[in-house]
Amino acid sequence: MRTAVLGATGLVGREFVALLQNHPWFEVETLVASERSAGRKYGELVEDSPPEFADMELTSLEEFLRNPDVELVFSALPASIAGRVEEKLARRIPVFTNARSHRYEDDVPILVPEVNEKHLALVETQKRNRGWGGFIVANPNCSTAILALSLAPLREFGIRKIRVATMQAVSGAGFSGLSAFAIQDNVIPLIEGEEWKIENESRKIFGEIIDGKIKPAEFGISAIAARVPVLHGHTEAVFVELENPDISEIKKAFERFDPLRAYRLPSYEKPIAYSEVPQPRLHRDRGRGLTVTVGRVENADSGIKYVALGHNLVRGAAGGSILNAELAYALRILH
Numbered sequence: 094m095r096t097a098v099l100g101a102t103g104l105v106g107r108e109f110v111a112l113l114q115n116h117p118w119f120e121v122e123t124l125v126a127s128e129r130s131a132g133r134k135y136g137e138l139v140e141d142s143p144p145e146f147a148d149m150e151l152t153s154l155e156e157f158l159r160n161p162d163v164e165l166v167f168s169a170l171p172a173s174i175a176g177r178v179e180e181k182l183a184r185r186i187p188v189f190t191n192a193r194s195h196r197y198e199d200d201v202p203i204l205v206p207e208v209n210e211k212h213l214a215l216v217e218t219q220k221r222n223r224g225w226g227g228f229i230v231a232n233p234n235c236s237t238a239i240l241a242l243s244l245a246p247l248r249e250f251g252i253r254k255i256r257v258a259t260m261q262a263v264s265g266a267g268f269s270g271l272s273a274f275a276i277q278d279n280v281i282p283l284i285e286g287e288e289w290k291i292e293n294e295s296r297k298i299f300g301e302i303i304d305g306k307i308k309p310a311e312f313g314i315s316a317i318a319a320r321v322p323v324l325h326g327h328t329e330a331v332f333v334e335l336e337n338p339d340i341s342e343i344k345k346a347f348e349r350f351d352p353l354r355a356y357r358l359p360s361y362e363k364p365i366a367y368s369e370v371p372q373p374r375l376h377r378d379r380g381r382g383l384t385v386t387v388g389r390v391e392n393a394d395s396g397i398k399y400v401a402l403g404h405n406l407v408r409g410a411a412g413g414s415i416l417n418a419e420l421a422y423a424l425r426i427l428h
């Protein structure tokens with residue numbers, strides 16, 4: 094399918110471009126960025142550009158919107174502009190986005206394919222509701238994506254309550270998000286809006302579709318989000334109260350969790366791997382960045398505690414979005 098990447102020069106956009114090289118289903122034809130980058134070669138702005146994209150000229154967003162002649166859009170735009178742009182495109186083209194702009198709308202799924210595959214059915218409701226030919230599928234926020242994946246095997250043990258403290262990498266804030274001076278030798282236990290997103294997006298992801306809307310899951314959830322001086326990879330300390338905290342069965346459930354293997358999606362990797370001591374430098378690139386590493390799994394109070402770690406730009410953003418589109422393709426929702 095002829096594909097465009099919006100925000101291609103940003104941190105998430107670069108991952109999209111890297112992950113989409115030689116993709117068997119999606120062919121990147123157009124790289125879109127702001128007026129600042131328009132007309133320049135991708136390789137001039139992105140030093141480690143894959144060779145096949147180095148000579149591709151960047152298109153400005155305004156120019157792209159005049160004639161968006163593609164069949165699929167991946168969006169890594171800032172939320173400040175993504176809302177109106179994605180809505181305009183989705184009238185005709187499927188849009189897979191990382192921005193938060195549409196995540197909380199009733200008929201827009203927040204998809205983590207290994208967790209809530211069934212929510213993809215909402216795109217038909219969305220198209221009907223809005224009279225669109227295309228649709229919007231959102232990713233969760235990066236820390237939520239990692240948390241949700243680690244919680245999925247725990248569903249069969251009856252999740253009652255979740256407490257999570259995150260240690261999030263600086264790349265989660267985008268290129269211009271954080272000054273080196275602020276984060277060196279420091280921990281900043283406040284990321285504006287992040288805790289609300291973790292709590293509400295998790296409830297939506299684990300919710301059920303009833304009458305064309307998602308009824309959020311009813312478990313209790315509370316988060317504290319901190320920024321730490323790590324380049325890539327979010328680490329999360331998670332405490333889960335469970336109806337049946339059988340630790341040896343829980344460890345087996347983490348190990349066997351492999352729900353989408355049968356689809357043979359090109360980017361699919363076993364979603365969860367185990368390590369005694371998960372660490373960003375050692376484990377963020379597991380499974381091409383799509384695998385979440387879980388470790389330190391122990392009984393605690395009326396449940397368990399563990400540490401989960403994942404690559405924020407891949408599992409938490411571009412890689413997750415590509416997996417979403419691959420699932421839609423495999424289910425013949427895209428063609």
Ligand SMILES: NC(=O)c1ccc[n+]([C@@H]2O[C@H](COP(=O)([O-])OP(=O)(O)OC[C@H]3O[C@@H](n4cnc5c(N)ncnc54)[C@H](OP(=O)(O)O)[C@@H]3O)[C@@H](O)[C@H]2O)c1
Pocket residue numbers: 099100101102103104105106125126127128129130131154168169170171172174175191192193233234235264265266267268269405406409410
């Ligand atoms: N970083 C993460 O871990 C992460 C994880 C999940 C979701 N997200 C979400 O993904 C999106 C992108 O994040 P990021 O971290 O990649 O941001 P970023 O590094 O700041 O990149 C932003 C991209 O958007 C382009 N852009 C900015 N203003 C524009 C405009 N007015 N018109 C057209 N293009 C414009 C930039 O192009 P120029 O280079 O030309 O300025 C750049 O390509 C955001 O919505 C973010 O919340 C990020």
